Amino acid sequence: MINVAGRTFQWNELIEQVQVSSTGRNILQQLDNSPGVYRYRSFAELENTILIREQIMNAAKKLNNSSVSFAVFSETRANDRYWTITEQGGIRLRPGVKSSIAIRDIYQNGTAYAFECATAMIILYYYAALEYLGAETFDNYFKDLYLYSWVTDSDLALDIATAREPIPGDVVYFDNPDHRRPEWQGENAVFLGDDRYYGHGMGILSAEAMIEQLNLLGESSEVDATMLDKFVRPNFRHWMDLKYRNSSRSFRTTENRVILYQSIYHHNLCSISYPYYRTLLNTHHANQLKITMGQ
Numbered sequence: 001m002i003n004v005a006g007r008t009f010q011w012n013e014l015i016e017q018v019q020v021s022s023t024g025r026n027i028l029q030q031l032d033n034s035p036g037v038y039r040y041r042s043f044a045e046l047e048n049t050i051l052i053r054e055q056i057m058n059a060a061k062k063l064n065n066s067s068v069s070f071a072v073f074s075e076t077r078a079n080d081r082y083w084t085i086t087e088q089g090g091i092r093l094r095p096g097v098k099s100s101i102a103i104r105d106i107y108q109n110g111t112a113y114a115f116e117c118a119t120a121m122i123i124l125y126y127y128a129a130l131e132y133l134g135a136e137t138f139d140n141y142f143k144d145l146y147l148y149s150w151v152t153d154s155d156l157a158l159d160i161a162t163a164r165e166p167i168p169g170d171v172v173y174f175d176n177p178d179h180r181r182p183e184w185q186g187e188n189a190v191f192l193g194d195d196r197y198y199g200h201g202m203g204i205l206s207a208e209a210m211i212e213q214l215n216l217l218g219e220s221s222e223v224d225a226t227m228l229d230k231f232v233r234p235n236f237r238h239w240m241d242l243k244y245r246n247s248s249r250s251f252r253t254t255e256n257r258v259i260l261y262q263s264i265y266h267h268n269l270c271s272i273s274y275p276y277y278r279t280l281l282n283t284h285h286a287n288q289l290k291i292t293m294g295q
Helices: 011-017 022-033 043-064 099-108 117-133 135-141 207-216 236-244 274-288
Strands: 002-004 038-040 083-085 091-093 158-162 171-175 186-193 196-199 203-205 230-234
Touching (some): 002 022, 002 043, 011 022, 022 186, 038 043, 043 099, 043 117, 043 186, 043 203, 043 236, 099 117, 099 135, 117 135, 117 274, 158 274, 171 207, 171 274, 196 207, 203 207, 230 236
Antiparallel strands (some): 083 091, 158 230, 171 186, 171 230, 186 196
């Protein structure tokens, strides 16, 4: 169900008010058919939300066609013209390189790159943000990129949503508790609509086929893989604030920007979900707390 500025609209009213592509119309219909309520301040916000979802889907499809490879952290590869590989298997932007150029290179020279599937999700999010914001704005906000698992620049602003069904552009997680190898403990995948999902290392498959492939990688046939009900999506309003600079609270220029990353935590666990990464990160931070008692 869609609510705009406090009002719920019928489908025939929505399609007259919202200007979107044919793909965007399918997204609009799934939002409208959802049992949950999706609230927007204006039709412009709704249109931009749909556009961002389209950019995420396009980024996933292009990454699928880019010839990048799947690799565990110890076998990470990247074009050394733009990136260096850290000891932990992360991909760090070289000083002086524009983020927009380096992200586009992953798509243009995919054979030079190999990374695991959580890193793939972050890469396609950056590419979607680049396409939505444009190179100048993207380079202003996203500097000193570091690609490792779910480590993100804070302005990527990822959220976790719980729902019965994903909306196209959501990142879902197929959990494989019966895996033989850690890198196949699950698969992060972008929902493309029409029961199609893109997962790095697996390609574009239906949910049934994705689960079937993961089951083949299990130790037995007793425990099936399953899609979890927690989905990842960006904070759409924050991306809009970056694009239109209409929020003094969110907008930060290059000069006054302080926080680049929420945290850099190396865990060496391939193919983990974003919710699980957040749990690991919170636990790590809790263990790092030091309490000093007064004398």
